[in-house]
Amino acid sequence: MKILVVGGGGREHAIIKKLLENKNVEHIWALPGNGGIAKDAECVNIGAKDIDGIAEFAKANKPDFAVVAPDDPLVLGAVDRLEALGIPCFGPRAAAAEIEGSKIFSKNLMKKYNIPTAEYETFDDLEKATEYVRTKDMPIVIKADGLALGKGVIIAETLEEAERALVMMMSEGAFGKSGSRVVIEEFLTGPEVSVLSFTDGKTVVPMVSSMDHKRALDGDKGLNTGGMGTIAPNPYYTKEIADECMEKIFLPTMKAMNEEGRTFKGCLYFGLMLTPKGPKVIEYNCRFGDPETQVVLPLMESDLLDVMMAVSEERLSDMEVKFSNGAACCVVHASKGYPEKYETGFEITEDDMGDAFVYYAGAKIADGKVVTGGGRVLGVVAKGACLKCAIDAAYKASEKVHFENDFYRKDIGQKALKA
Numbered sequence: 001m002k003i004l005v006v007g008g009g010g011r012e013h014a015i016i017k018k019l020l021e022n023k024n025v026e027h028i029w030a031l032p033g034n035g036g037i038a039k040d041a042e043c044v045n046i047g048a049k050d051i052d053g054i055a056e057f058a059k060a061n062k063p064d065f066a067v068v069a070p071d072d073p074l075v076l077g078a079v080d081r082l083e084a085l086g087i088p089c090f091g092p093r094a095a096a097a098e099i100e101g102s103k104i105f106s107k108n109l110m111k112k113y114n115i116p117t118a119e120y121e122t123f124d125d126l127e128k129a130t131e132y133v134r135t136k137d138m139p140i141v142i143k144a145d146g147l148a149l150g151k152g153v154i155i156a157e158t159l160e161e162a163e164r165a166l167v168m169m170m171s172e173g174a175f176g177k178s179g180s181r182v183v184i185e186e187f188l189t190g191p192e193v194s195v196l197s198f199t200d201g202k203t204v205v206p207m208v209s210s211m212d213h214k215r216a217l218d219g220d221k222g223l224n225t226g227g228m229g230t231i232a233p234n235p236y237y238t239k240e241i242a243d244e245c246m247e248k249i250f251l252p253t254m255k256a257m258n259e260e261g262r263t264f265k266g267c268l269y270f271g272l273m274l275t276p277k278g279p280k281v282i283e284y285n286c287r288f289g290d291p292e293t294q295v296v297l298p299l300m301e302s303d304l305l306d307v308m309m310a311v312s313e314e315r316l317s318d319m320e321v322k323f324s325n326g327a328a329c330c331v332v333h334a335s336k337g338y339p340e341k342y343e344t345g346f347e348i349t350e351d352d353m354g355d356a357f358v359y360y361a362g363a364k365i366a367d368g369k370v371v372t373g374g375g376r377v378l379g380v381v382a383k384g385a386c387l388k389c390a391i392d393a394a395y396k397a398s399e400k401v402h403f404e405n406d407f408y409r410k411d412i413g414q415k416a417l418k419a
Helices: 010-019 051-061 071-075 078-084 094-101 103-112 126-133 159-171 239-259 293-299 304-312 387-398 414-418
Strands: 002-007 027-032 065-068 120-123 140-144 153-156 182-186 192-199 204-206 215-217 221-224 229-232 266-275 278-285 327-335 357-360 363-366 369-372 376-384
Touching: 002 010, 002 051, 010 027, 010 293, 010 304, 010 357, 010 376, 027 051, 051 078, 065 078, 065 304, 071 078, 071 094, 078 094, 094 103, 094 266, 094 278, 103 120, 103 182, 103 239, 103 278, 120 126, 126 159, 126 182, 140 159, 153 159, 159 182, 192 239, 192 304, 204 239, 229 293, 229 387, 239 266, 239 278, 293 327, 293 357, 293 376, 327 387, 376 387, 387 414
Parallel strands: 002 027, 002 065
Antiparallel strands: 120 182, 140 153, 140 182, 192 204, 192 266, 215 221, 229 327, 266 278, 327 376, 357 376, 363 369
């Protein structure tokens, strides 16, 4: 089989490595891929948002299956275009991807179908939004309506910060069109949990839970990033909580999307907060999370391609989707200065990594060498029989990756160990 994978980050590298475990996979194209992915797939210089380019490539090369991994091409209708060419795909169509493409859509969906989430209001007028926050207790959460590379959420600790965030989003265009409309919601407290799930619109199969670390610096300090590391499973996510989430959140969301004529087929990501009043949805994503995928897929014992094809063909209920009882830890190595200013172009070298995985994100090829090409450069992932074993192994393996200006958090998983 020949497979086309749209995307070029660490998540896509993890997906590609997992797909290659299937003996029937002869060739994988990554559009656009990156310098590290080039070791495992043929990288083609077509951007993930270039839907016309992706369609032309698919027409010419006739892949047997396609996986559209990032949010932007899903929201822009990449799956719709590929399916119209007769290519089976893993990923939701544009109408279903709206669950991530618009936070206002997703919040209104939850309100309509009684899916537990934070109380909220939506605004497209700066003056009215400002008046509203002046009546609220702090901290408060302000979200850009559209996609913003995982950075369109600001937790304002003071009224001054809230007002500044609104001006930045709605007037100064910090997130482009994404911030012209905003959701303002109550600040929830409790442990956060990410649950990725396979769904074909009839069946929902949650994957192993995970915990992301968004802040740039140790102790959850510094700026929000796309994610500095992850562990799986998340110890706060007990069987009782999982059962409650299935009943009150996962199945109702799948059914709500069906009711709205937006059947969701692909990976539906549930970002949850385990509040004192029970689990609530903080956000939905219409795709595998990054860097959650990097710890979830190494723990998957079932064949990923088989499961993806079952989702595409709406026969997920026939599949047994198994995960190992162990744990995994991902330590993200970034360019010093990320998520603000940083330099790139430094050669990346690896010693013998043993059983650890390296998933490349911000990397490119220059003069035949793999060099840094972005903020988040790569993720080092290790598995273990227990969470502490996995964390220790990931940090030991992290010492075997080298590039100038490398920086990474030293406390990934520590919160989970305390649990």
